[in-house]
Amino acid sequence: MSSHEPMEPLSPSYLASDLFGYQAALTDEESEIILRVRRFLAEEVAPRANEFWEKGESPRHLLPRLAELDIVGLGYEFDGRKPHRKVLTGWLGLEFARVDPSTGTMFGVHSGLAMSSISILGSAEQRDRWLPAMRRMELVGAFGLSEPDGGSDVAGGLSTTARRDGDDWILNGSKRWIGNATFADLVIVYAKDEEDGEVKGFVVEKDFDGFRAEKIEHKYSLRAVENADLYFEDCRVPGANKLENANSFADTGKVLRLTRGGVAWSAVGVMIGAYEKAVAYAQEREQFGKPIASFQLISDLIARMAGNVTACLGLAMQVSQLQDQGIYRDEHAALCKTYCTTRLREVVGWAREIMGGNGILLDYDVIRYFVDAEALYSYEGTSQMNNLIVGRGVTGFSAFV
Template sequence: MSPSTQRTREPEFTPDRTFGIDPLGYARTHLSPAAVAALEQLQTVLERDVVPLMNAAWDTATMPDAVIDALAPLRLMDPDGVDADEAASTMFSGLRNFVLARADVSVATMFNAQSGLFRSTVRLGGSPEQVADLDPRIRSFAYRGVFALTEPDHGSDIAGGLATTATREGDTWIIDGAKRWIGGATAADGLAVFARDTADGEVKCFLVPRTAAGVALDVIGGKISLRPMQNAHITLDGVRVPESARLQRIASWRDVAAIMRPLRSDVAWIATGLQAGALEGALRHARAREQFGRPLGSFQLVQEKLARILGNLTASLGMVTGLSAAQDRGAFSDASSSLAKMWTALHARESAALARELVGGNGIVVDSDVARFFADAEAVYSYEGTHEITSLIVGRALTGVSAFV
């Protein structure tokens, strides 16, 4: 039978409105109906109010206020009707990141900066009194904050290289140094600044008001990834904060590492959601575009690329749901979370590149619904643990020998 006379079949893999194309049903299996309903509501808001803004946001390299205005009322950190333990689970937060990243990676990164890094820093690092005061405001976005750890000269080596200092004088701390690549800092109320105590050499954390004297923020321009996400270079020059601004349960790098350990899975979920968004953008193009008198999706090489993206996505979903299930059982492992981040980010890069190939020349303009994912895959590949660092963590666990210099 010639290609022109072949009968078309109804697609077996159709996008689920909430979780995308998931042929093995990994995502929906792990949540209660109430949690699925909360994420369905999120998906509705993203499609209606957020996604239509993002191409223009990419062009202007700005994050519209309307994005948070649309998301904050959903109370996604403690959604109505969802059991509190499930709402706090790694599985629910992971699938929330997946749905957000499937729409746009900058939106997912911005939301996760508040719900993941900043909220976890306060919840795990603050005293009971600090948590009771701040956590409700963090959940509602009434108090916005960022995680200010990375420095201009220290990223992967931040554990030993952190250079920002904090010196205590009575009940006042004086902070000096600089932070870089701090996403969302220009819109934050507070900056969770990690600094080395000059008295004991240990790392502490301070909630510094963005408007405090001595704080200067400069937006980093010229980015080719995560363009709507505002990353800042922060200079801290003799910034004075009271002892009450110090998060009381962070007294060493060991405490910082304990906060960060479960959060690498968040990035693996974002890398997986990125692949879902790229696949659906490429699939829409393949179904709508005609070449040589035939739908683009009818060509063998096109179908092969789509199949590879789906394979990467499905494998990534299997890995991140398995990781989150283990973490929700209390099994936290640097090696496991690093493996998931390493693998999903690597394959997100491949999936986004294949999607861009499928869209051809249109794949380099934002209107294609693929270009944003293609560029953002480069950022996800590097942030929250580079490929090299995560690989060495996994290699150390496999061999029992550290290859870190």
């Protein structure tokens, strides 16, 4: 290898940015799924990612193609098919976020938050009723927990209420930041029961009276995710749409615990996307008669990015393996999420720095990763709240007030 040739991947199927070869932990079947998705993203998502981001529209035309890829709901059991490992579903999140975090979020909200709510908290009848159609993308799901005046106090601060009325439930209140909700067929809604004060879960269908969704405008992170404000005005929900096993916020936490680790995988994917763009730019961009990759300051930034990518990928892999082994705890999810999204901010900043003025042009992609990183940093628990969860797990003392 000559001095100016880049390092080759450890395997032709690996990403060049996977310097330590973490993909080797995948089985042959899992690697084939990853490669199939990687080709799809390169051919059908990457060419139009900036277009949809700039328009602020979700690439809904991809929904049937996602169904054809047979990757929806891989973490759940269907028709006797055993659920795939969390290592695989996590890596899928990485691949999506590496190309377009917005498309990855659109997919993750449906296949992760919405489907997992039904899979974990629904009855057998409810799983049979909704999950097969969701797997085929005939029904698109959304997840409604966040509220306009709520934030880190969500565990005890839900203002959306549910009141039993005969066999039905009546919902009143509002939700905010709900991805996919402008076009979803089903929204999983969590509300506080007026009778016992506990959080219950409901499947609200788009045509229910008293329910409406309004797209949030002027959003500049994950622009191609159509987040919405949801309004419930005496919205009547049939008793059969109340998730049978969603009867407390602790039950809701079972879903969040799984998906928080998924945010870390997405963070690694965004890191890799920005890192790869920056490396390619540094190899091609010339100043003072030579590529800027030959400058010490640029090489230092690239090495720092590579270190963050490698460390965070290893952390995400281990968290998924803990999930697969059934020994995954809240502090594992919290540490992985807060550490990876914090390192993400560093990586996208350094990638932007390497590109100089071109770094603020959408044509070069990095500015999209740069601002999209801010949403990942904030959602599924702020860095500070996740740190408190970690501290509680390590010391046994809670610093929550």
